[in-house]
Amino acid sequence: SGEGAVAEAGERHLALAKPPGxxxxxxxxxxxxxxxxxxxxxxxxxxxAVVVCAGDHGVLDRGVSPWPREVTAAMVGNFCGGxxxxxxxxxxVGARVSVLDVGVAGELERHPSLRGARVRPGTDDLSRGPAxxxxxxxxxxLAGAGVAEExxxxxxxxxxxxxxxxxxxxxxxxxxxxxxxxxxxxETTGRGTGIDDETLNLKVRVxxxxxxxxxxxxxxxxxxxxxxxxxxxxxxxxxxxxGAACGVPVILDGVVSNSxxxxxxxxxxxxxxxxxxxxxxxxxxxxxxxxxLGLEPLLDLDMRLGEGTxxxxxxPLVQAAARLLVEMATLEDLGFG
Amino acid sequence: SGEGAVAEAGERHLALAKPPGxxxxxxxxxxxxxxxxxxxxxxxxxxxAVVVCAGDHGVLDRGVSPWPREVTAAMVGNFCGGxxxxxxxxxxVGARVSVLDVGVAGELERHPSLRGARVRPGTDDLSRGPAxxxxxxxxxxLAGAGVAEExxxxxxxxxxxxxxxxxxxxxxxxxxxxxxxxxxxxETTGRGTGIDDETLNLKVRVxxxxxxxxxxxxxxxxxxxxxxxxxxxxxxxxxxxxGAACGVPVILDGVVSNSxxxxxxxxxxxxxxxxxxxxxxxxxxxxxxxxxLGLEPLLDLDMRLGEGTxxxxxxPLVQAAARLLVEMATLEDLGFG
Numbered sequence: 001s002g003e004g005a006v007a008e009a010g011e012r013h014l015a016l017a018k019p020p021g022x023x024x025x026x027x028x029x030x031x032x033x034x035x036x037x038x039x040x041x042x043x044x045x046x047x048x049a050v051v052v053c054a055g056d057h058g059v060l061d062r063g064v065s066p067w068p069r070e071v072t073a074a075m076v077g078n079f080c081g082g083x084x085x086x087x088x089x090x091x092x093v094g095a096r097v098s099v100l101d102v103g104v105a106g107e108l109e110r111h112p113s114l115r116g117a118r119v120r121p122g123t124d125d126l127s128r129g130p131a132x133x134x135x136x137x138x139x140x141x142l143a144g145a146g147v148a149e150e151x152x153x154x155x156x157x158x159x160x161x162x163x164x165x166x167x168x169x170x171x172x173x174x175x176x177x178x179x180x181x182x183x184x185x186x187e188t189t190g191r192g193t194g195i196d197d198e199t200l201n202l203k204v205r206v207x208x209x210x211x212x213x214x215x216x217x218x219x220x221x222x223x224x225x226x227x228x229x230x231x232x233x234x235x236x237x238x239x240x241x242x243g244a245a246c247g248v249p250v251i252l253d254g255v256v257s258n259s260x261x262x263x264x265x266x267x268x269x270x271x272x273x274x275x276x277x278x279x280x281x282x283x284x285x286x287x288x289x290x291x292x293l294g295l296e297p298l299l300d301l302d303m304r305l306g307e308g309t310x311x312x313x314x315x316p317l318v319q320a321a322a323r324l325l326v327e328m329a330t331l332e333d334l335g336f337g
Numbered sequence: 338s339g340e341g342a343v344a345e346a347g348e349r350h351l352a353l354a355k356p357p358g359x360x361x362x363x364x365x366x367x368x369x370x371x372x373x374x375x376x377x378x379x380x381x382x383x384x385x386a387v388v389v390c391a392g393d394h395g396v397l398d399r400g401v402s403p404w405p406r407e408v409t410a411a412m413v414g415n416f417c418g419g420x421x422x423x424x425x426x427x428x429x430v431g432a433r434v435s436v437l438d439v440g441v442a443g444e445l446e447r448h449p450s451l452r453g454a455r456v457r458p459g460t461d462d463l464s465r466g467p468a469x470x471x472x473x474x475x476x477x478x479l480a481g482a483g484v485a486e487e488x489x490x491x492x493x494x495x496x497x498x499x500x501x502x503x504x505x506x507x508x509x510x511x512x513x514x515x516x517x518x519x520x521x522x523x524e525t526t527g528r529g530t531g532i533d534d535e536t537l538n539l540k541v542r543v544x545x546x547x548x549x550x551x552x553x554x555x556x557x558x559x560x561x562x563x564x565x566x567x568x569x570x571x572x573x574x575x576x577x578x579x580g581a582a583c584g585v586p587v588i589l590d591g592v593v594s595n596s597x598x599x600x601x602x603x604x605x606x607x608x609x610x611x612x613x614x615x616x617x618x619x620x621x622x623x624x625x626x627x628x629x630l631g632l633e634p635l636l637d638l639d640m641r642l643g644e645g646t647x648x649x650x651x652x653p654l655v656q657a658a659a660r661l662l663v664e665m666a667t668l669e670d671l672g673f674g
Contacts (some may be wrong), residue, residue, distance in 0.1 A: 017415055018422055019404075019530035023646070024619065024639030067356075074671045083666030085355055091664070092657045107612065160410055166619070193356035301654075302361030309360070316653045317638075320429045327428070329420030334411045 004159035041325035045159035055103030055231035056122030073106030103231025144238025163308020175228035221266035236260035253311035254281030279310030345377035378662035381494035391438030392568035393459030410443030440568025481575025500645020558603035575596035591618030616647030
């Protein structure tokens with residue numbers, strides 16, 4: 001069982017050829033991986049994949065980001081072409097890159113790495129009405145779940161990383177985090193790609209207006225997602241839910257995936273048992289969301305790019321945590337039992 | 338030139354297809370790598386190696402560690418056999434493991450991974466007299482430099498990680514850090530493998546006695562090393578010096594390598610331009626040493642094992658920092674110039 005495997009991994013760490021506790025957070029991480037796999041030592045993940053979920057946002061019309069909407073589609077093309085940060089880091093850690101169009105506004109060329117499951121070409125402005133309908137939100141969740149299932153069941157993927165692309169998508173992320181943790185918009189809203197003070201004030205006001213307009217009910221996570229979320233946020237929640245259902249660890253990236261994990265946890269609390277916080281984004285909402293989820297990030301490198309970049313950098317840490325349990329000799333093996 | 342390459346890398350980061358600064362500390366790290374290589378973008382390190390320097394310590398007779406001296410030799414055998422934590426993590430990040438006996442007290446079996454350059458079978462008790470002679474310290478430095486040179490010049494290694502093994506070796510590490518940063522032993526001395534309060538008090542007292550006995554002069558780093566250091570500390574300083582001389586980045590591990598970097602920096606300040614702090618050890622002296630060196634650790638995972646384990650975990654971060662500069666498209670490439 002999961003709990004038995006966690007305990008077994010903890011005992012094994014006490015027997016390995018090292019001072020007890022000296023591998024620090026890798027020890028607890030290894031025990032968690034054993035719990036996810038239901039066996040100790042846990043398998044060493046050898047086929048990681050990042051799923052980059054992309055969508056556009058009606059709220060961009062409020063001026064919450066200086067970047068044009070067209071950048072979302074252009075970056076999806078860049079992911080497929082291999083020239084984005086996520087590709088460079090994926091190659092470094094040996095992960096494949098899968099891109100999911102769940103709500104991009106522009107035209108996209110077909111590509112083997114791109115899964116087209118567009119629910120609608122971007123959300124509506126969440127500060128003036130619901131970002132999308134409940135059924136649309138559900139379809140976006142299922143699109144993410146579908147990609148995760150295909151990667152794991154057909155592709156042999158044994159470690160998932162979630163990433164996001166969508167100009168203006170930290171605005172719905174802040175709204176989701178405020179709605180699901182009850183922290184006010186001033187605390188959950190940050191500078192995203194690097195906006196100035198004036199734009200930040202506007203962004204906080206927009207998030208506040210959205211919360212006042214919808215009065216989102218945390219007991220209805222799908223309703224919260226539809227009212228103030230984004231299509232890629234929904235899809236990432238789906239990747240998390242399916243990863244957990246398949247027993248595969250899911251590494252979070254920054255604030256967008258952190259907000260999606262809040263949704264996944266609200267829909268199915270047990271799914272959080274499979275979630276690993278890859279890094280701490282600079283966005284203030286990230287820490288609020290992770291604290292709420294009880295997750296401590298592995299890395300803190302002042303990153304705020306998204307795409308899955310920070311999550312991918314944690315892949316070797318997860319692999320190492322498992323491998324140490326599998327491959328290390330014990331003190332007894334060395335004659336010091 | 339180095340400075341020109343740093344500036345070029347900074348400009349390239351502003352042009353890449355991402356918000357400026359969004360890759361956080363990977364951007365500064367990439368610029369540093371460009372400076373080390375003297376070109377931007379810098380080469381992507383593809384052949385990392387960890388050098389685990391091993392030695393024994395006369396000061397163990399004072400009771401500063403509960404582990405028997407024989408563990409040092411046994412762990413060297415374990416490194417060669419592939420069953421130690423450093424081996425598991427090296428396999429995870431694709432690094433080779435090279436072991437250097439520069440001062441182990443026990444007999445060791447020959448092994449292709451083991452370089453025998455024993456200066457003497459362990460140091461003398463630094464609290465009762467000099468740990469070793471000046472010439473012995475110099476020979477240990479040269480042994481480390483020799484291994485580094487061979488790895489880089491003959492082995493094609495382009496990224497070095499330094500690690501340590503030696504029962505009781507955090508005691509000389511604390512003494513070196515106190516001597517070279519002028520922080521008192523209470524601040525630089527920690528629990529090492531996990532000693533109790535009583536042993537910690539003894540360890541602090543032993544370090545204080547050593548400093549009072551020798552009055553080490555920070556202007557004479559080799560004298561400091563001989564008086565209160567260790568053979569593996571000396572060898573690690575040699576790896577750092579030779580890595581820097583060959584233009585290869587050197588990633589530090591925990592407190593022992595941090596103390597050795599203080600020695601290297603005191604001997605040749607320019608060598609620090611090639612040094613990267615891989616992680617922050619739990620040992621309190623680690624932060625003091627890194628602050629003194631002006632280095633910010635990449636990882637903070639509550640580790641305190643040594644062997645090079647924490648340094649190796651930073652290898653993918655270093656590789657990613659270079660690769661991003663080499664492989665990412667620019668905004669102009671995507672039509673947003």
